[in-house]
Amino acid sequence: MAIYLEDSYVKDFEADITAATKNYVALDRTSFYPHSGVQPSDTGILINRNEKFNVLVVEVSNKEIVHITDRAGLSKGDKVHGCIDWDRRYKFMRSHTACHIRSAVIYRDTGAKITGNQIDLDRSRIDFNLENFERDLMRNYIEEANQIIEEDRPVRIKFTPLAEAIQIPDLMRLAIEMPEREETRIIEINGLDMQACGGTHVKRTGEVKKLLMVKTENKGKANRRIYFSLEG
Numbered sequence: 273m274a275i276y277l278e279d280s281y282v283k284d285f286e287a288d289i290t291a292a293t294k295n296y297v298a299l300d301r302t303s304f305y306p307h308s309g310v311q312p313s314d315t316g317i318l319i320n321r322n323e324k325f326n327v328l329v330v331e332v333s334n335k336e337i338v339h340i341t342d343r344a345g346l347s348k349g350d351k352v353h354g355c356i357d358w359d360r361r362y363k364f365m366r367s368h369t370a371c372h373i374r375s376a377v378i379y380r381d382t383g384a385k386i387t388g389n390q391i392d393l394d395r396s397r398i399d400f401n402l403e404n405f406e407r408d409l410m411r412n413y414i415e416e417a418n419q420i421i422e423e424d425r426p427v428r429i430k431f432t433p434l435a436e437a438i439q440i441p442d443l444m445r446l447a448i449e450m451p452e453r454e455e456t457r458i459i460e461i462n463g464l465d466m467q468a469c470g471g472t473h474v475k476r477t478g479e480v481k482k483l484l485m486v487k488t489e490n491k492g493k494a495n496r497r498i499y500f501s502l503e504g
């Protein structure tokens with residue numbers, strides 16, 4: 273069970289090991305986010321009987337979340353206490369939510385779709401399909417996004433049956449990987465946007481604090497790239 277899908281704020285948890293091969297460990301429940309094309313994986317530790325194993329990377333393999341530790345030694349049936357590196361995760365939650373806000377503001381004003389994005393610790397980037405790409409215009413979008421952040425709007429997680437979800441216009445605009453479930457996981461920023469998304473986000477836009485534009489690039493005829501970082 274992926275705990276972060278219901279609650280992204282669970283920093284530590286108890287779990288049973290369901291499979292272990294060398295330093296590859298699967299758990300019956302986990303807070304660790306596995307890396308995707310967009311958001312990097314969590315890191316942290318698994319503790320078994322006072323022995324500590326560092327979790328270096330987490331990934332999905334054969335539909336299962338696999339924790340890759342720095343050494344072997346854990347076995348099926350062992351009980352572990354898991355703890356994620358919260359500073360790292362919280363930064364990703366803030367940056368990921370910022371991506372939603374940023375793209376929703378640009379979409380609202382221009383109809384531009386996202387063609388790619390990448391979240392990272394120092395800076396994140398979003399690619400847009402957008403003809404008009406004046407720097408001043410981009411600064412306006414940053415200001416609009418910061419306005420939404422200042423308004424401290426609630427960010428909610430909802431699970432909706434797929435048949436209902438596909439009725440919602442532009443729900444898949446960000447196209448961030450979805451976990452395999454019968455329901456669609458929707459991230460709603462109050463009064464702004466709803467997106468199908470499997471990532472981790474903050475509960476209120478105010479937690480993002482502030483967006484700072486790092487630089488912009490032209491990546492082809494109508495493909496624009498914006499790099500941004502977060503204050504604090």
Ligand SMILES: [Zn+2]
Pocket residue numbers: 368372448459469470471472473
């Ligand atoms: Zn998301």
